[in-house]
Amino acid sequence: MELKRLLIVIAIGLLMMAFGVGFNISYFSDVAKSQGNTISTGDFDVDISKDGSRYHDDYKMFSFDNIKPGENRTFEFYIKNRGDYSVSRISVEFNVTDIEAGKLSSAEAEVDDTPDVGELSGEVRIVDFKVTTPKGENRVNAIIGKSLKEVNGTSFLIFEGSLDKNEVLKVSVTLQLSPSAGNECLTDEAKVGLSIYAEQ
Ligand SMILES: [Ca+2]
Numbered sequence: 001m002e003l004k005r006l007l008i009v010i011a012i013g014l015l016m017m018a019f020g021v022g023f024n025i026s027y028f029s030d031v032a033k034s035q036g037n038t039i040s041t042g043d044f045d046v047d048i049s050k051d052g053s054r055y056h057d058d059y060k061m062f063s064f065d066n067i068k069p070g071e072n073r074t075f076e077f078y079i080k081n082r083g084d085y086s087v088s089r090i091s092v093e094f095n096v097t098d099i100e101a102g103k104l105s106s107a108e109a110e111v112d113d114t115p116d117v118g119e120l121s122g123e124v125r126i127v128d129f130k131v132t133t134p135k136g137e138n139r140v141n142a143i144i145g146k147s148l149k150e151v152n153g154t155s156f157l158i159f160e161g162s163l164d165k166n167e168v169l170k171v172s173v174t175l176q177l178s179p180s181a182g183n184e185c186l187t188d189e190a191k192v193g194l195s196i197y198a199e200q
């Protein structure tokens with residue numbers, strides 16, 4: 001008799017514990033969870049292309065050989081926003097180096113008294129600089145009319161607005177060797193680098 005009662009008490013005790021645990025589980029399951037939260041930055045990236053199909057960080061755009069006085073040559077390239085943010089401003093900076101490209105030719109030697117310094121960049125003028133955006137076409141008047149020597153080392157704003165993810169600018173640049181370029185430019189070379197800066 002004593003033993004029977006004891007067993008019952010224990011049984012009731014276990015049931016209460018089971019209830020208690022169940023209550024606790026339902027209480028905790030009511031807590032709304034927020035986990036796996038992250039803060040990260042997207043990529044900010046612009047690249048260039050010669051034809052609008054493949055884009056690169058660094059790419060040779062043109063090589064104008066045997067250009068004659070008075071002749072125009074045009075090169076085109078594309079700038080694409082390949083990052084995750086809109087680009088609000090794009091600038092280009094020219095980096096021009098004059099090279100005498102070997103020995104002075106005999107006609108050149110008569111008028112060129114600087115055998116170590118080339119003369120070509122002072123005689124090559126940017127006669128057009130056109131930027132086609134998704135919204136229209138602009139000319140960069142701050143550049144047009146200047147020689148490569150004059151723009152060397154200077155940064156020019158070529159786009160201001162919103163170039164969104166995957167949008168493209170087309171840039172078309174026409175250079176002219178001055179009609180009055182003299183024999184001091186014969187066989188000279190100018191290396192032209194363009195750095196493109198994009199701002200968020
Ligand atoms: Ca020279």
Ligand SMILES: [Ca+2]
Pocket residue numbers: 100108112117118119183184185186188
């Ligand atoms: Ca020269």
